[in-house]
Structures are given as structure tokens and as C-alpha cells.
Amino acid sequence: MEQLVADIFARDCTSRPTLEAVAGKWGILALAALHDGSFRFNALRRKVDGVSEKMLSQTLQTLERDGMVLRDVQATIPPRVEYSLTPLGHKVAEKLVDLIELVESEMPQVHEAQSRYDAS
Amino acid sequence: MEQLVADIFARDCTSRPTLEAVAGKWGILALAALHDGSFRFNALRRKVDGVSEKMLSQTLQTLERDGMVLRDVQATIPPRVEYSLTPLGHKVAEKLVDLIELVESEMPQVHEAQSRYDAS
DNA sequence: ACTAGCGCTTTCTAAAAGTTAGTGTAATTC
DNA sequence: GAATTACACTAACTTTTAGAAAGCGCTAGT
Numbered sequence: 001m002e003q004l005v006a007d008i009f010a011r012d013c014t015s016r017p018t019l020e021a022v023a024g025k026w027g028i029l030a031l032a033a034l035h036d037g038s039f040r041f042n043a044l045r046r047k048v049d050g051v052s053e054k055m056l057s058q059t060l061q062t063l064e065r066d067g068m069v070l071r072d073v074q075a076t077i078p079p080r081v082e083y084s085l086t087p088l089g090h091k092v093a094e095k096l097v098d099l100i101e102l103v104e105s106e107m108p109q110v111h112e113a114q115s116r117y118d119a120s
Numbered sequence: 121m122e123q124l125v126a127d128i129f130a131r132d133c134t135s136r137p138t139l140e141a142v143a144g145k146w147g148i149l150a151l152a153a154l155h156d157g158s159f160r161f162n163a164l165r166r167k168v169d170g171v172s173e174k175m176l177s178q179t180l181q182t183l184e185r186d187g188m189v190l191r192d193v194q195a196t197i198p199p200r201v202e203y204s205l206t207p208l209g210h211k212v213a214e215k216l217v218d219l220i221e222l223v224e225s226e227m228p229q230v231h232e233a234q235s236r237y238d239a240s
Numbered sequence: 241a242c243t244a245g246c247g248c249t250t251t252c253t254a255a256a257a258g259t260t261a262g263t264g265t266a267a268t269t270c
Numbered sequence: 271g272a273a274t275t276a277c278a279c280t281a282a283c284t285t286t287t288a289g290a291a292a293g294c295g296c297t298a299g300t
Contacts, residue, residue, distance in 0.1 A: 049129055053278080057278080065238075067233025078267090079279085095219040095222055099142075099216065104135050114186060161246080162247075172288085196246090199247055
């Protein structure tokens with residue numbers, strides 16, 4: 001009865017949680033940042049303005065588990081943990097960066113649409 | 121003092137809510153479904169298995185406001201509301217479909233990674 | 241009368257996000 | 271010594287959002 005549904009529209013599709021993680025609020029930003037190079041925890045937190053330690057830690061954990069992110073721990077004092085993208089993570093991040101760039105470039109259109117909507 | 125920040129990494133960037141909407145759990149699925157053609161409300165709900173009326177309604181409202189989705193109301197009994205993508209929504213949906221297809225095709229890798237992670 | 245279709249909206253509960261404080265080691269400054 | 275800083279998280283509590291279920295009013299069919 002182990003059914004791996006490969007249809008994103010089906011509620012049981014196993015890719016749904018993964019898609020939610022990579023495209024989610026903090027996942028997309030973390031992956032986009034890591035697309036430009038590896039980061040240590042607090043550096044990544046400063047880059048992704050607005051994310052809490054908790055949400056970042058949680059997000060990175062999920063992304064690591066899904067095979068998108070590599071967590072390299074060095075036994076130093078103070079501790080040193082470096083995050084980077086796996087090859088898979090890199091492929092996904094490229095798509096995410098494309099999406100981000102498109103949305104950013106279309107924001108004037110979005111703002112117009114919002115004003116029109118709010119006036120109706 | 122009206123500062124439209126065009127950097128997705130900045131917490132005040134106006135594209136953040138829009139990105140969250142299109143890439144969010146239900147937004148991405150609704151846009152991907154609409155990429156294949158227009159749908160009436162309940163047809164869309166049946167297509168995107170697992171979404172509640174409430175979440176779908178809310179999602180479509182946000183997407184309409186952002187200019188991604190067109191809502192065509194016909195004054196019939198019973199009411200007939202048809203949702204379709206705007207040109208902007210179509211551009212965005214294409215990127216989303218790319219992402220979805222990539223993630224779907226890489227799920228065996230993801231599952232492997234998850235097993236490795238859970239065993240460590 | 242009851243059921244079904246339509247496209248939502250409202251009310252309540254459950255889950256997740258977010259805020260704040262905490263952990264332990266070491267180094268630096270007063 | 272005490273206080274502060276760096277590091278990478280984690281725990282406890284509060285707030286927000288998602289989700290579940292019921293509701294609305296109209297019509298048509300059984």
C-alpha cells in the first residue's frame with residue numbers, strides 16, 4: 001500500500017512537503033542566498049533580513065534533510081557551522097532565483113493591479 | 121519616506137508578500153492548475169486535491185489582487201465564476217511549473233537524502 | 241421534503257510562526 | 271572578577287494563520 005504518487009495535484013504526492021519547504025517563505029530566501037555562495041549561520045541570518053534564529057534553524061534543518069543543503073560542522077571554539085548548496089540544491093535554487101527575479105521585475109505591474117483592485 | 125525596496129533579502133521589500141503568495145502552498149498549485157486552462161471555483165478545488173474552500177477562496181483573492189488571476193463573474197443561477205491567468209500570471213506560472221517539474225523529477229534523490237538524514 | 245449544484249463566508253479549533261530567554265565555551269575589555 | 275561579545279543553536283510562551291466544519295440563498299431534480 002506504499003504508494004508514491006508523482007502528481008503534485010494529489011494530496012498524497014510525496015513532493016508536496018518538499019515543494020512547500022523550498023518555495024516557502026524562508027526556504028526560498030535561504031536557498032537564493034546560498035545560491036551566491038556558502039554562509040555561516042549568523043551571516044545567513046543577517047543576509048535574510050527578518051528571519052529569526054528559530055525559523056532559520058528550522059528551515060535549514062528541513063532543507064538539509066531533503067538533500068538541498070550541506071551542513072559542515074567544524075569542531076572549533078566558538079563553533080563554526082557552514083551551510084552550502086548540494087548539486088540538487090543548486091538546481092532548485094536556480095529555478096527559485098529565476099522566479100524571484102521575475103516577480104521583482106514585475107512589481108510595478110503588481111502595485112498597479114493592487115491599486116485597481118483596492119479601488120473596486 | 122515611501123521607500124520601495126527592490127531587494128528580496130530586505131525585510132521591507134515590497135515583493136516579499138507577492139512572492140509568498142505565488143510560491144506559497146496553495147498559490148503555487150492554483151497557478152500551476154490555471155496554467156493548463158481556466159477553471160471554475162469547485163473544479164479548481166477538485167483539481168488541487170486537499171485545499172479547503174476557505175483556503176482556495178483566500179488564495180484566489182490574493183492572486184487576483186496581485187494581478188496574477190482574472191475572476192470572471194457571470195450573473196447566472198447558480199452563480200458562475202471562472203478563474204484564469206492574466207498575462208503576468210502566465211509568466212509566473214511558467215516559472216512555477218518549471219520548479220514543480222524539477223522537484224518532482226528529483227524526488228528519488230530527496231527520498232534517499234531523507235533516509236540518510238534520518239539514519240544519522 | 242430532501243439532495244445537489246453553485247461560490248463563497250463565518251465560527252471555532254489546531255497547528256505553525258514568531259518572540260524572548262536560555263545554553264555552554266572561549267575571548268576580550270573594563 | 272564582571273560584563274560583553276562571538277558562536278549556533280534550543281526551549282518556553284504568545285500570537286497568528288491554517289484548517290475543519292457549518293452556514294448562506296437560490297434553483298433544479300428526485
